[in-house]
Amino acid sequence: MKTGIIIKREYLTRVKKRSFIITTLLLPLLFIGFSALTTYLTVKSSSAKTVKIVDDSHHFVNKIKSTKNIAFEFSLSPLDSLKNQLKAGEFDALVYVPAFDIQQKQTVNIFSNEQLGIEVENELSDQMNDQLRNERLQSAGINQQQYEAASRSTLTFENKVGQEEKKSNSAIASGISTVSGFLLYFFMLLYGMSVMRSVMEEKTNRIAEIIISSVKPFQLMMGKIVGVALVGLTQVLIWVVFLGVIFIGFGSMMTGKIDAQQATQIAQAAQGSGKAEMMQMISTTLGGINWFSIAGWFIFYFLGGYFLYAALFAAVGSLVNEDQQDAQQFTTIITLPIIFSFILMTAVIKDPNSGMAVFGSIFPLTSPIVMMARIPFGVPTWQLLTSAACLVLGFIGTTAMAGKIYRTGILMYGKKVTFKEVGKWIFRKG
Amino acid sequence: MQDNNILLSVRNLSKSYAAHKAVDDISFDIERGSIFGLLGPNGAGKSTLLRMITGIFYPDSGSITLDGQPFEGLKNTAMIGYMPEERGLYKKMKVGEHILYLAQLKGLNKDEAIKRARYWIERLEMGSWWNKKVEDLSKGMSQKLQFVATVIHEPKLLILDEPFSGLDPVNAEVIKNEIFRLAKEGSTIIFSTHRMEQVEEICDKIVLINLGHKLLDGSVYQIKQDYKEHIFNLHLSQPAQTVPADITVLERKDNTLRFQLPAERSANDVLLHYIQQQNNILAFQEHLPSLNEIFIRLVGNTPTARPFDSN
Numbered sequence: 188m189k190t191g192i193i194i195k196r197e198y199l200t201r202v203k204k205r206s207f208i209i210t211t212l213l214l215p216l217l218f219i220g221f222s223a224l225t226t227y228l229t230v231k232s233s234s235a236k237t238v239k240i241v242d243d244s245h246h247f248v249n250k251i252k253s254t255k256n257i258a259f260e261f262s263l264s265p266l267d268s269l270k271n272q273l274k275a276g277e278f279d280a281l282v283y284v285p286a287f288d289i290q291q292k293q294t295v296n297i298f299s300n301e302q303l304g305i306e307v308e309n310e311l312s313d314q315m316n317d318q319l320r321n322e323r324l325q326s327a328g329i330n331q332q333q334y335e336a337a338s339r340s341t342l343t344f345e346n347k348v349g350q351e352e353k354k355s356n357s358a359i360a361s362g363i364s365t366v367s368g369f370l371l372y373f374f375m376l377l378y379g380m381s382v383m384r385s386v387m388e389e390k391t392n393r394i395a396e397i398i399i400s401s402v403k404p405f406q407l408m409m410g411k412i413v414g415v416a417l418v419g420l421t422q423v424l425i426w427v428v429f430l431g432v433i434f435i436g437f438g439s440m441m442t443g444k445i446d447a448q449q450a451t452q453i454a455q456a457a458q459g460s461g462k463a464e465m466m467q468m469i470s471t472t473l474g475g476i477n478w479f480s481i482a483g484w485f486i487f488y489f490l491g492g493y494f495l496y497a498a499l500f501a502a503v504g505s506l507v508n509e510d511q512q513d514a515q516q517f518t519t520i521i522t523l524p525i526i527f528s529f530i531l532m533t534a535v536i537k538d539p540n541s542g543m544a545v546f547g548s549i550f551p552l553t554s555p556i557v558m559m560a561r562i563p564f565g566v567p568t569w570q571l572l573t574s575a576a577c578l579v580l581g582f583i584g585t586t587a588m589a590g591k592i593y594r595t596g597i598l599m600y601g602k603k604v605t606f607k608e609v610g611k612w613i614f615r616k617g
Numbered sequence: 618m619q620d621n622n623i624l625l626s627v628r629n630l631s632k633s634y635a636a637h638k639a640v641d642d643i644s645f646d647i648e649r650g651s652i653f654g655l656l657g658p659n660g661a662g663k664s665t666l667l668r669m670i671t672g673i674f675y676p677d678s679g680s681i682t683l684d685g686q687p688f689e690g691l692k693n694t695a696m697i698g699y700m701p702e703e704r705g706l707y708k709k710m711k712v713g714e715h716i717l718y719l720a721q722l723k724g725l726n727k728d729e730a731i732k733r734a735r736y737w738i739e740r741l742e743m744g745s746w747w748n749k750k751v752e753d754l755s756k757g758m759s760q761k762l763q764f765v766a767t768v769i770h771e772p773k774l775l776i777l778d779e780p781f782s783g784l785d786p787v788n789a790e791v792i793k794n795e796i797f798r799l800a801k802e803g804s805t806i807i808f809s810t811h812r813m814e815q816v817e818e819i820c821d822k823i824v825l826i827n828l829g830h831k832l833l834d835g836s837v838y839q840i841k842q843d844y845k846e847h848i849f850n851l852h853l854s855q856p857a858q859t860v861p862a863d864i865t866v867l868e869r870k871d872n873t874l875r876f877q878l879p880a881e882r883s884a885n886d887v888l889l890h891y892i893q894q895q896n897n898i899l900a901f902q903e904h905l906p907s908l909n910e911i912f913i914r915l916v917g918n919t920p921t922a923r924p925f926d927s928n
Binding site for chain 1: 635668671672673694697699700701703704705706707708709710718719721722723724763766
């Protein structure tokens with residue numbers, strides 16, 4: 188009951204803070220802004236170019252299509268006058284195609300004042316070679332459909348993992364692992380530190396003694412930890428809703444732009460180059476991933492890991508006096524396993540079933556990040572259950588231990604606490 | 618054995634920190650409706666004692682009885698109002714919010730808490746403070762706020778640790794009058810301080826502790842009687858020509874005389890001596906020792922503060 192009052196205060200004071208609103212709104216905006224900026228910069232850097240083509244072979248005249256960034260123009264002017272125009276900077280590049288035998292190899296020169304970048308060359312190479320191939324096919328009596336039917340790649344590959352033979356794709360699984368591991372790392376440190384700072388504030392502020400004449404120190408500690416957890420969940424929820432809105436908005440914008448005809452065109456174009464199989468594979472793999480299971484486990488490891496570390500951070504906060512330097516040695520001990528799990532995570536993604544990975548995903552100090560990194564690759568049920576049970580036991584253990592440290596520490600003023608003393612507090616009865 | 622007039626009874630209470638005893642075998646009783654002084658220098662063990670009475674610390678040994686029942690830590694929290702010596706507030710909260718929060722932690726529901734908060738804010742002339750942030754209050758103002766938070770749930774037992782420290786004389790007077798009024802209305806008050814002169818003025822009974830031990834226990838009047846040295850001040854109309862044989866003159870200045878009598882002699886003999894000399898007696902008063910003097914006499918040769926728990 189009273190813990191509820193404390194949770195409410197801890198939650199409301201944080202959520203009402205201007206800094207909460209700012210970070211909650213600003214972080215995704217920053218993220219979006221940053222990605223938008225990078226995309227814009229990459230697009231912008233390839234500015235539109237004008238390329239003039241002189242075609243003495245007459246194979247390509249008016250058959251080369253301009254793209255978004257490159258305008259291809261055919262010219263009948265003499266080469267020398269065009270070269271002068273090029274030098275004067277009236278256009279970006281000049282392509283000269285001499286008359287040649289289409290059965291033979293031939294080099295085509297591209298003249299330009301400065302380095303053009305790979306795009307112009309790739310575009311010309313694709314379009315002109317396609318054109319020549321079509322002509323050769325026609326002279327051999329093969330039409331376009333016959334060619335495509337014959338050159339289609341018909342073999343596709345799928346990874347089947349474990350006994351259930353789930354579809355999986357290592358690249359996508361690594362992506363999910365990295366993102367969830369990073370989020371957990373970020374949340375445990377950020378919110379754990381927030382609990383610690385708040386405990387330190389209560390202690391140095393001397394409000395702690397007033398509060399614990401009304402409630403048990405343990406209630407105050409848990410109230411704070413739960414309150415901050417709710418703040419974290421609120422923040423995540425806001426971001427999820429935010430993302431949802433963006434995806435829906437983005438999705439409808441896309442479907443609005445592409446009508447059915449365009450869609451079939453895209454599909455056809457993709458089919459020709461064998462991209463359809465790739466796209467299909469990605470969508471089946473994404474569908475094969477159990478998003479609900481991953482989200483569920485993510486919330487479990489988020490809360491479990493947070494509670495485990497938050498209790499430890501609270502204990503550290505209670506040990507610190509005005510001299511904040513004291514906090515350093517204790518904080519280091521707690522942050523080390525978090526950082527270690529993050530390092531371990533990168534190794535685990537490379538080899539999700541090594542002995543190290545299995546141990547790391549069961550040991551409660553590292554399991555939140557490490558197990559979350561393994562889950563997208565598929566983890567045997569017994570390991571998941573053992574890891575979950577260990578984590579629950581782990582946070583009950585650290586909370587009980589932290590409660591004992593906190594109870595004594597929060598009223599201990601003006602004295603530097605040693606590890607030995609803390610040890611005594613933990614093992615003292617009552 | 619239980620006297621119904623006793624609200625709090627402390628028996629053989631002890632508490633040690635690692636190597637030293639902060640409170641060593643202390644016993645006392647506090648009557649209902651009395652103002653009880655807990656006296657001692659810094660580091661005497663007052664705060665530790667109070668923390669045991671408020672349920673923050675468990676005693677190593679001994680028992681506490683509150684209102685006839687064995688004391689049960691936080692179960693009794695609604696009966697107790699505790700204002701610790703080292704007290705703070707959440708700086709970012711608003712005054713009204715803060716009072717309500719602490720009142721609700723004491724078990725008041727929100728409506729009741731709002732009603733009483735408004736009453737006290739009115740009473741202590743804090744009218745315009747409700748939406749002020751705590752960090753904007755002066756030290757004296759936050760003291761008042763803390764006092765309100767301590768008494769808002771109408772505790773039977775009010776424990777005030779150095780309640781006047783940091784208060785200006787005007788606000789100290791306001792708080793002092795509130796303490797008297799609450800005692801009159803039936804609250805029992807424990808008043809802890811190291812400043813002896815405040816105790817003489819306010820307290821009915823006191824316990825004096827030093828280095829964790831109880832030195833003295835009783836009413837202020839009785840203690841002064843116990844430690845009196847038969848010293849008298851006499852103001853005459855003319856300078857004293859002679860003095861009675863067996864008195865010791867401590868000070869003689871113009872028409873006044875300060876003297877000490879042997880315990881068995883009556884002061885009437887001295888007065889008679891001057892009456893017979895036709896020297897008019899203008900004022901006569903026994904000089905009782907101040908608590909401070911008694912304290913210094915008792916603990917004069919011991920170090921008064923200890924390194925630990927000196928906060």
